[in-house]
Amino acid sequence: MESLGKKPSFPPLFRGECVPAQASTFLKAVIAAKNNVAPGLIFYTEDIGLLEASIVLAPDIPLKKALGMVLVIQMGLADSLGALAPPELAVHFNWPNTIKVNGALCGKTFYQASLQDENTIPEWLVLGFKIPFLWDKGMEAGDNPDETVLSNEGCIDMTPHSLLESWSRHTLVWLNRFLDEGLPPVHKAWCEKCDNLGENIKWPETGKFMGLDENGNMILRNSKQTLVKNLSHYMEV
Numbered sequence: 001m002e003s004l005g006k007k008p009s010f011p012p013l014f015r016g017e018c019v020p021a022q023a024s025t026f027l028k029a030v031i032a033a034k035n036n037v038a039p040g041l042i043f044y045t046e047d048i049g050l051l052e053a054s055i056v057l058a059p060d061i062p063l064k065k066a067l068g069m070v071l072v073i074q075m076g077l078a079d080s081l082g083a084l085a086p087p088e089l090a091v092h093f094n095w096p097n098t099i100k101v102n103g104a105l106c107g108k109t110f111y112q113a114s115l116q117d118e119n120t121i122p123e124w125l126v127l128g129f130k131i132p133f134l135w136d137k138g139m140e141a142g143d144n145p146d147e148t149v150l151s152n153e154g155c156i157d158m159t160p161h162s163l164l165e166s167w168s169r170h171t172l173v174w175l176n177r178f179l180d181e182g183l184p185p186v187h188k189a190w191c192e193k194c195d196n197l198g199e200n201i202k203w204p205e206t207g208k209f210m211g212l213d214e215n216g217n218m219i220l221r222n223s224k225q226t227l228v229k230n231l232s233h234y235m236e237v
Contacts, residue, residue: 008161010168014040014055021047026128029054030112033124044164049136051160053167054128064118066125067231068183068216069175070097071190073109073127076171078193083166086154092195095209095218096231099131100195104148107131110235118232133160187212204229 010016019025025043032041039058045051055073059066077099078091085091092100099107107130114123132149150158177185191197191211201209207222218229 006161008044008165008168010042010165011172014042014168014172016042016044016164018046019043019052021045021050025052025054026110026112026126029056029126029128032056033114033126039124042164042168045160048160049134050130050132051163052128052130053164054126055171057125057127059122059125061121062119063113063115063122063125063232064215065183066113066122067111067118068178068186069125069127070109070111070231070235071183071186071216072174072178073129073171074099075174075186075189075193076167077107077109077129077131079170079174080163080166081155083170084155084158084162085150089153089155091193093190093193094196095194095212096216096234099129101148101150102153103195105146106148106150106153111232116232131163133158183214183216187214187216204234 007018008016019028025045028043029041032043033056037056039056042053042055044053057069059069074093081089081091081101090102094100097109098105099109109127109129111125111127113125134151135149174186197209197211199209201207205220205222205227207220207227210219210221210226213219213228216231218231220227220229
């Protein structure tokens with residue numbers, strides 16, 4: 001794994017701010033959002049073992065619709081990994097915020113908004129993600145068989161900065177589609193990468209995962225009824 005080198009470049013409307021390796025980009029972004037920073041600022045880590053990034057946005061739609069941007073962030077990751085990783089790398093999602101690489105857990109996305117009332121337009125929305133490149137000190141492949149890191153999946157030429165740059169470009173494309181067309185195109189692409197859609201699941205409740213509603217919430221059918229599981233209730237913040 002090569003060093004991070006020069007500062008990453010971002011597409012128009014986005015800009016970046018580096019955060020020390022041990023600091024939280026998510027907390028930095030939330031603080032900045034509360035201090036009325038202009039949207040489009042991406043906080044990112046200076047760390048060869050992990051890519052953590054968080055972006056400040058200012059939606060002009062109610063929170064329940066704006067949370068569809070959680071899927072936008074994930075699609076940006078999937079497309080950037082598809083562009084940079086070996087062609088055999090398989091990227092999938094588990095609802096609501098888990099990234100899987102070659103069948104194993106490899107990152108999460110998360111959010112925080114200025115308010116919790118989903119019918120109100122938030123002043124700001126912070127979206128972030130973490131995706132590991134290297135195992136933490138003292139850990140090795142096999143210690144957690146359900147988890148993996150990118151270096152273990154053949155991504156030896158990829159750096160956190162190259163993935164960050166690619167993610168920002170692909171995310172901007174998906175974000176523009178979301179703003180122009182709403183959730184449907186994001187919804188369709190996300191469902192194609194969800195590896196337990198249509199299956200019987202045990203979390204967040206036992207039942208069959210039927211799909212997503214118009215706001216990205218889970219539709220779950222059990223023996224008695226069809227339930228809607230709200231995305232915001234099951235995201236780890």
